[in-house]
Amino acid sequence: MNTAYRLVCTGCARVADYSAFRCSACGHILDVAYDYKSLKLPAGFGSARAGHRKYLQFFPIDRFRIHSREGGTPLVDRRIGGARVLLKLETYNPTRSFKDRGSVIEINKALELGAHSICCASTGNMGLSVAHYAHIAGLRCTIFISRDANRHKISLIKKAGARLVRVKGDFNAALRAAETYAGKTGAFVCGDYHYRKEGQKSVIFELVEQMRYSVPDIIFVPVGNATLIAAMHKGLSEFRRFSLIRKFPRIVAVQSEMCDPLVRAYNSKRDVRYMRPRTVADAIAVGYPTFGFEGLGALRATHGIAMSVSEQEILDAVSELRSIGIGAETGGAAAFAGFVRLRKKNPALLEGSKAVVLITGNNEPRT
Ligand SMILES: [Zn+2]
Incomplete structure (x- = not known):
């Protein structure tokens, strides 16, 4: 260790x-x-x-038994409507989403603990990522996914060699099914839990290093299970503990207004309550975020902002990114929609700021 x-x-x-x-x-x-x-x-x-x-x-692993060239993703400089923004392109990971950073840690941990099979509940991207690493590791893999999940992602998961179980209900129903299955079979459970959160920290480690230890002022992040913002806060705290940075960026959590339980909780100063997800952005269609409590803590600790964007703003963000040569699916473009919205509604807040937007996934078919 x-x-x-x-x-x-x-x-x-x-x-x-x-x-x-x-x-x-x-x-x-x-x-x-x-x-x-x-x-x-x-x-x-x-x-x-x-x-x-x-x-x-x-990371909580002794070594990398397997890997797949995850991380090391580009940070590109763009000018959007007169404002400069840095885009961290997590779509350059092996399965085209930020999930690979967490999956590689989970699968290495499963191997270290001697697991033979794993399972995972997913809205799509995480299932694809876990299936990819399980295949490399030679582990049996079962993915639980809601019936209304994105068909393209389902076909990608099957191609990656996983067994697929489609669950009646939303992501939280798939989560219960995966945990029940693990209880019966002893399968190692992957997903939005502690080991994945540790792996996701590397997004912020890398970003800080790519900016030569100059921390951005503000960073826009899409929120589904809130694992990513919880991980970023932990990673920032660790870098500060080792005197690698001195301050925190302001984290902006972005959700769709059709599924924004974390935004509602943060802005009304109450606990997270379940909300039936109805958004087109399937990657962040989570009615009750597993890391909701930690996500609220991350926002409070960074003087963060929680904001909702409309479905149309998300679709427009996908188009605008495409027009500047950057591919993103709806959930992957949600943070960019947040940036565009804030730039219009409150330009003073971004004036003179070093702003970063995470582009988190690109696994929807081209239209
Ligand atoms: Zn306990």
Whole structure:
């Protein structure tokens, strides 16, 4: 093991077994609690090229048994309506979404723990990513997906060699089905849990390094399960702990107004409540975000903003990105829709700011 850690329940603080996916006592999600005193950065860390595997010491695995050239995604500079913006193109990952950063950690952990099979609930992109890495690792893979999931993504998951179980209901119904299946079969559960969250931290590590440790002022992120904003906050806290950065960027969480439980909770200062997802942006169609509580914490800690965009604004964002040569699916373009909206409604907030937008996925068929 590189860095010593324990799995600690976010609800009751009990320590869980390394193969657990939730606390067996209270059902809450778990957090990877590192012994940071045991974390040693390799010599020349700051000058080595940014990339996912560089951050091994910040991940709860002993080594990379498998990988697929995830991370190291481009950061491109564009001018949109007179404003400069940096776009982090997560669509350049092996399965064309940011999910690969988390999947590679989960599958390496499954191998380290001696698992033979894995399962995962997904709206599409995560299932495709997990299936890809499970195939490389030679693990049996079962993906639970809602019946109304994107057909193109379903065919991609099948092509990647996974067994597919279509569940009546939404993402949260698929999640319950996957966890029940794991309880019966002993399959290692992948998905929006603690190990994936650790892998997703590398988006912010890389971004900070690509900007030569100059932290952006504001960063737009799409929210489904809120794992990504929770991971970014944790990654920023770790870089600050090691004096690699001094300040946090302001995180802007963007959801569709047809499925915005986190935005509603943050802006009304209450807990997250389930909302039936109806958005065209299937990758962020999550009615009850697993990392909702942590996501709210990430927004509070970074003086963040939570905003909803309309379905039309999301579709327009896909078109505008395409017009400047950048491919993105609806969910992957949602953060960009947030940037465009804020630029129109509150330009003073972006004036003179170093703004970054995450383009998170591109797995919808061309129209
Ligand atoms: Zn607990």
